[in-house]
Amino acid sequence: MTGKWIYERTADNAARFVLGTVGARPLVCVGVNPSTAAPGDPDLTVSKVAGFASRNGFDSWVMLNLYPQRSTDPKGMHLVPDLGLCAENERCVSDLIAGRPLTILAAWGELIRSRHYLPQLLAGIVQVADVAGCSWVSIGDLLKSGHPRHPSRAGYAMPLQSFDAASYLRRI
Secondary structure, eight states, X not given: OOSOEEEEEOTTSSBEEEEEXXXXXXXXXXXXXXXXXXXXXXXXXXXXHHHHHHHTTOSEEEEEESSOBOOSSGGGSOSSOOHHHHXXXXXXXXXXXXXXXXXXXXXXXXXXXXXXXXXXXXXXXXXXXXXXXXXXXXXXXXXXXXXXXXXXXOOTTSOEEEOOHHHHHHHO
């Protein structure tokens, strides 16, 4: 994997929009919210995403999130979304996808239920991805609750499987 980083955040580092490595064929992961990871300083989730990318033939990886506020615990996220942060996150997602048919890893687990606004933010990302012809995958089978598995709770032996993001959104 490449040593060049993609890193977009707020000036005060309270929110992160994009973290990843530069490549022609990235695995783009969508989680709930960023934690502490930064270029050269991965957390468990980012390390696992990089591992799944390299083991599945991708030359790079990118971490996006439904909501960009940094919090080591999703319960620490804003109760009411900051619309400015949402707009900037949406812009960064659109700029990253840029009409390319990328592979997107659904990776939020049950944490999507931690804030009422997260499904709506996911719907915006799904719309941008659908226009670009992106394909969605998840790690292994969905959880019993029907949510895609979080990377930190998945073994590398689990395959990346097709994930129907539109059907998922209709169910939640």
